[in-house]
Amino acid sequence: MSAQVTPLLDQACLIVHGPDQPGVVAAVAALIARNNGNIVSLDQYSTDPGGGDFFQRVVFHRADLAAAKADIEADLAGTLEPFGMNWTLTDQSVPKRMAILASTSDHCLLDLLWRHRRGELPVTIPMVISNHTNTADDVRSFGVPFFHVPSQQGPDKSQSEAEILRLLEGNVDFVVLARYMQVISADFLQKVGVPVINIHHSFLPAFIGAGPYRKAKERGVKLIGATAHYVTEELDEGPIIEQDVVRVTHAETVKELQRRGADVERAVLSRAVEWHAQDRVIRHGNHTIVF
Amino acid sequence: MSAQVTPLLDQACLIVHGPDQPGVVAAVAALIARNNGNIVSLDQYSTDPGGGDFFQRVVFHRADLAAAKADIEADLAGTLEPFGMNWTLTDQSVPKRMAILASTSDHCLLDLLWRHRRGELPVTIPMVISNHTNTADDVRSFGVPFFHVPSQQGPDKSQSEAEILRLLEGNVDFVVLARYMQVISADFLQKVGVPVINIHHSFLPAFIGAGPYRKAKERGVKLIGATAHYVTEELDEGPIIEQDVVRVTHAETVKELQRRGADVERAVLSRAVEWHAQDRVIRHGNHTIVF
Amino acid sequence: MSAQVTPLLDQACLIVHGPDQPGVVAAVAALIARNNGNIVSLDQYSTDPGGGDFFQRVVFHRADLAAAKADIEADLAGTLEPFGMNWTLTDQSVPKRMAILASTSDHCLLDLLWRHRRGELPVTIPMVISNHTNTADDVRSFGVPFFHVPSQQGPDKSQSEAEILRLLEGNVDFVVLARYMQVISADFLQKVGVPVINIHHSFLPAFIGAGPYRKAKERGVKLIGATAHYVTEELDEGPIIEQDVVRVTHAETVKELQRRGADVERAVLSRAVEWHAQDRVIRHGNHTIVF
Amino acid sequence: MSAQVTPLLDQACLIVHGPDQPGVVAAVAALIARNNGNIVSLDQYSTDPGGGDFFQRVVFHRADLAAAKADIEADLAGTLEPFGMNWTLTDQSVPKRMAILASTSDHCLLDLLWRHRRGELPVTIPMVISNHTNTADDVRSFGVPFFHVPSQQGPDKSQSEAEILRLLEGNVDFVVLARYMQVISADFLQKVGVPVINIHHSFLPAFIGAGPYRKAKERGVKLIGATAHYVTEELDEGPIIEQDVVRVTHAETVKELQRRGADVERAVLSRAVEWHAQDRVIRHGNHTIVF
Incomplete structure (x- = not known):
């Protein structure tokens, strides 16, 4: 009855990026063919076909992928090295x-928890961490562990961040800030070692920082929005994955903007998470390529 | 065949605004009834029913409006004075x-010229002024006078602005900057004495100033937009009338953003012009109430 | 922290509809003023100011509304009778x-359950009835009673409908079919005696009946949608309250259309429920006026 | 100043479609590489990677394309014949x-004429044919020939259709019906021998046939739309290229729906024309693949 993500048994996702040059596409396609893969989908983009940066995402089916993966990786290393291309292969x-x-x-x-339960997000959720306890019962009702890590007062977050890092270490492939209202330190970002996705409650670069709905009301905008982005050291300046907006009028109060914005926030964040989990998002400087 | 604006013979538009208080709506409705008006549409908004600012737009039909207008105005002055309300009545x-x-x-x-010819905009267009000549033939083919006023180099625009002011003086009720690429001086704004509407090629407050599509490309946004606003002394900071956006991806070049944005710009500007011409937009500090 | 619906103590909602004629607006406004009400919001619409149907929704604040309501209703009956207008006053x-x-x-x-818990919907939810049991635990975790009423096989639903009617009788002001996959009989509709809102998984009137996502895939549309409407005896033909769409491409499977459509369905239904609960929706033949 | 379509000198567009099977992508990529082509963009889609229909669009740059085209075509014929694939190569x-x-x-x-003049549409426009004369001057002001072919009364359009066919024969690669209010006969379609694109003023399959805005008003929809599709013998049933919608309310009259819909119509049609002209649209039964 539910619209579950198709089980992707024996499907590999190959991401290739590097300097654009003739022959790369042919080399990758030939490699997949000689390794008995059948291409399921293929997307590519070049910032400039005459010497720009090249990005490719190929999903291919290969019977007994797990057994063949090491051989394919060896072939990729040999084939793409002369081109100077980076690549990753995921099962x-x-x-x-x-x-x-x-x-x-x-x-x-x-x-996110509900979409995961419906089978819409190709992830596991080993834990939810919150600096508050109000969502603990809800989270656990989805069968997901909940850890409470209170925030410290003042600028020194090092102790609580250290506790969060201990929980995450070795257990996660990426972190999502689902309206987590603490600024992440540069030190945390460096130590966590996995991508961190945030949802900001404005259409960036408008209304950076705290209180975007209040700022939106003050400026009198006719659209409010939300932005999912990778977290970098500079607040609200990381590569944007997805954005969306909704129309508002003079008549909405700040509270009503918050409420209408909440619907946009959850929609934008869920798309960003799905695309990241499917290896559809490639970071390129402060930009993203989304296939 | 064309979808012309209905002729609005004998229809008056009354705008009332001032401190919200009990009895204003009843007083206005009674006034219209005793002046033999029949209400066609009525919109109102209060920033706070308990002592905020009140705004009302009433369109009513009154046979022989032109003959009765002075009497209705006298009644309005007497009726609304005790409430301390501002009002305007337009035919x-x-x-x-x-x-x-x-x-x-x-x-x-x-x-704008097309829509006017189709009967979509309740305005007359006494002139188009440009600091270039490339659109002269197109403009004149619509039967609209075209005046070429070259821009001066450097910061001193006083001579060309003076020439524009001489052309406008007494001839226009509002001015539209339809991608006019000169910054208007505070002195011009003060002297022109009528509302000036600008279309900015971004979803303000993002990307204020020059080159918003280039800035949008650099920031890697997933939406680009346009904003119609009243011009004030501070660049791109005036009250917003209307905004809209369109989705873009990593693949669009700056030129393609300009092209896709052009469609949003013209749509947003035409709505703002129509609403202004219909007295649907009330300025309130740096905000607009759009009925 | 949550964006709760403002408590509407001492606020009344007056709905007036009937033949458009001069003086109605003034009569209503004067009535509210003399009953010490302060108008909070006012919307009106006429199908034709020269003799069409008139619709008005006025929200006003009146201290001690509960005590004054009977007097106001008596005044309304006397005031509006000469105009031949229908009216309802709700606290x-x-x-x-x-x-x-x-x-x-x-x-x-x-x-719906989430939004209700967040304080977004001005309703109480006395019960959820399902012809399946899979959602029972979720529903009860929100503190809402869950009743299982299995559907009969074949065309004779009279027994299960009778059981549902016994549960509803006297306990509810309206019924929402939240993807309830049984066709409601004309007999049920007549007996239930309260409005019934359905969410149909297409942009009606396209794809009436069963399997709209499959039909959408077969027709090759580039947009899929959802429609909330009041249920009438004719399947999918009732007055439309709200609709929305989302873009799709050739690449989406029927399952993916279902998944993307589910997001539109829940958004559209929640808006329709909110507006109905706030007395913003007036039925007029097979149309709705939504203020 | 204008956002012109980049001149596509020495760029070829290859469309490949046929039964999906391993090795096709590699064979095409190798062919382009050995013919000294550099891939600019590549899109592909399979209805089912395990034995469905496969579609690919590859744009590649090849110095001196005009001179090399025949050789590349011969290579394509030899390479793709074993796979049983159809293909077309356009300069x-x-x-x-x-x-x-x-x-x-x-x-x-x-x-369309204005976008063409701006350089947004990669087409030439050898003629506009109308059954009315009101647009003659406008069309000719764009430097485009205008031919007036009156429609016959009654069902027999054979004489006017014959005249249109004589004008078109050998002169055009595709035909656009830009709100042409005559039903095209099956005989015309067969004889014209090139694709015909129509804009229908509803979101098909809703409101097939005449008077869709009136029907939309009668049904009380909250969205109106437009659909660009290839014309087939069955009215309004051809493969859909593009669709879009705009929100409306109870308050819009049929005339206002027409006016708001006109903006959607021109936007949808211009996108469909651009995509068709760029070989982005592949017909597949009654569907389109749009890359």
């Missing part, structure tokens, strides 16, 4: 492990 | 006179 | 009682 | 020749 039957950090707001958190 | 059969200032880009300019 | 501090009928799909059901 | 520096058929409405017609 799509292995879901990424996603930790969620949250605060008191539950709309993004519950939407 | 909707008298179209507003709109001047268009343009530069080389023709998409917003031609869209 | 907005009294939430409507909403029953939800569901089947196995949980997306619309859970979205 | 993107050769714009398609587009005829426009129109009636009295000018919004779609003028929008």
Whole structure:
């Protein structure tokens, strides 16, 4: 009855990027063919076909992928080295492990947990960490562990961040900040070692920082929005994965903007998480290529 | 065949605004009834029913409006004075006179001229002024006078602005900057004495100033937009009338963003012009109430 | 922290409809003023100011509304009778009682329960009735009673419908079919005596009946949608309250259309429920006026 | 200043479709590489990687394409024959020749002419044919020939269709019906021998046939739309290329729906024309693949 993600047994996702040059596409396609793969989907993009940066995502089916993966990787290393291309090969039957950090707001958190239960997100969720306890029962009702790590007062977050890092270490492939209302330190970002996705409650670069709905009301905009982006050291400046907006009028109060915005936030974040989990998002400087 | 604006003979538009208080709506409705008006549409908004600012737009039909207008105005003055309300009464059969200032880009300019010819905009267009000549033939083919006023180099625009002011003086009720690529001086704004509407090629407050599509490409946004606003002394900071956006991806070049954005610009500007011409937009500090 | 619906103590909602004629607006406004009400919001619409149908929704604040309501109603009856207008006056501090009928799909059901818990819907939910049991635990975790009423095989639904009617009788003000996969009989509709809102998984009137996502795939549309409407005896032909769409491409499978459509369905249904609960929707023949 | 379509000198567009099978992508990529082509963009889609239909669009740059085209075609014939694939190779520096058929409405017609003048559509426009004369001057002001072919009364359109066919024969690569208000006969379609694109003023399959805005008003929909599709013998049943919608309310009259819909019509048609002209649209039964 539910619209589950198709099981991706024996499907590999190959990401290739590097300097654009003739022959790369043919070399990759030939490699997949000689390794008995059948291409399921293929997307590519070049910033400039005459010497720019090249990005490719190929999903292919290969019987007994797990057994063949090492050989394919060896072939890739040999084939793509002369081109100077970077590549990664992932087995799509292995879901990424996603930790969620949250605060008191539950709309993004519950939407991710519910979509996961429906089979819409190809991830496992080993834990939810919150600096508040109000969502603990809801989270656990989905069969997901909940850890409470209170925030410290003042600028020194090092102790709570250290506790979060201990929980995450070795257990997750990426982290989602689902309206987590603490600024992440540069030190945390460096130590966590996996991508961190945030949802910001404005259409960036408008209304950076705290209180975007209040700022939107003050400026009198006719659209409010939300932005999912990778977290970098500079607040709200990381590569944007997805954005969307909704129309508003003079008549909405700040509270009503928050409420209408919450629907946009959860929709935008769920798309960004799905695309990241499917290896559809490639970071390129401060940009993303989304296939 | 065409979807013309209904002729609004004998229709008056009353705008009332001031401190919200009990009895204003009843007083206005009673006034219209005793002056033999029949209400066609009524919109109102209060920033706070308990002592905020109140805004109302009432369109009513009154046979022989032109003859009765002075009496209705006298009644309004007497009726609304005790409430301390501001009001304006306009005869909707008298179209507003709109001047268009343009530069080389023709998409917003031609869209306004087309819509006017189709009967979609309740305005007359006494003139188009441009600091370039490339659109002269197109403009004149619509039967609209075209004046070329070259821009001066450097910061001193006083001579060309003076020439524009001489052309506009007494001839127009509002001015539209249809991608006019010159910054308007505070002195011009003060002297022109009528509302000036601008179309900015971004979803403000993102990407204020020059080159918003280039900035959008650099930031890697997934939506680009346009904003119509009243011009004030501070660049791109005036009250927003209307905004809209369109989705883009990593693959669009700056030129392609400009092209896709042009469609949003002309759509947003035409809505703002229509609403302004119909007295649907009330300025309130740096905000607009759009009925 | 949550964006709760403002408590609407002492706020009344007056709906007036009937033949358009001069003086109605003034009569209503004067009535509210003399009953010490302060108008909070006012919307009106006429199908034709020269003799069409008139619709008005006025929300006003009146201290001690509960005590004054009978007097105001008496005044309304006397005032509006000469105009031949219909009217209803509701106390907005009294939430409507909403029953939800569901089947196995949980997306619309859970979205309504979440929004209700967040304080977004001005209703109480006395019961959820389903012809399946899979959502029982989820529903009860929100503190809402769950009743299982299995469907009969074949065309004779009279026994299960009778059981549902016994549960609803006297307990609810309206019923929501949240992807309830049984066709409601004309007999049920007549006996239930309260409005019934359905969410149909297509942009009606396209794809009436069963399997709209499959039909959409077969027709090759580039947009899929959802429609919330009041249920009438003719399947999928009732007055439309709200609709929305989402873009799709050739690449989506029927399952993926179902999944993307589910997001539209729950958004559209939640808006329709909110507006109905706030007395914003007026039925007029097979149309709705939505203020 | 204008956002012109990049000149596509020495760029070829290869369309491949047929039964999906391992090795096709590699064979095509190898062929392009050995013919000294550099892939600019590549899109592909399979209805089912395990034995469905496969579609691919590859744009590649090849110095001196005109001189090399015959050799590449011979290579394609030899390479793809064993796979049983269909293919076409087009030189993107050769714009398609587009005829426009129109009636009295000018919004779609003028929008196409204007976009063409801006350099947004990679086509030439050898003629506009209309069964009315009102747009003659406008069309000719764009430097485009205008031919008036009156429609016959009654069901026998054979004489006017014959005249249109004589004008088109040998002169055009595709035909656009820009709100041409005559039903095309099956005989015409067969004889014209090139694709015919129509814009229908509803979101098909809703409101097939005449008067869709009136039907939309009668049904009380909250969205109106437009659909661009290839014309087939069955009215409004051809493969859909593009669709879009705009929100409306109870308050819009049929005339206002027409006006708001006109903006959607011209936007949808211009996208369909651009995509068709760029060989982005592949017909597949009654569906389209749009890359």
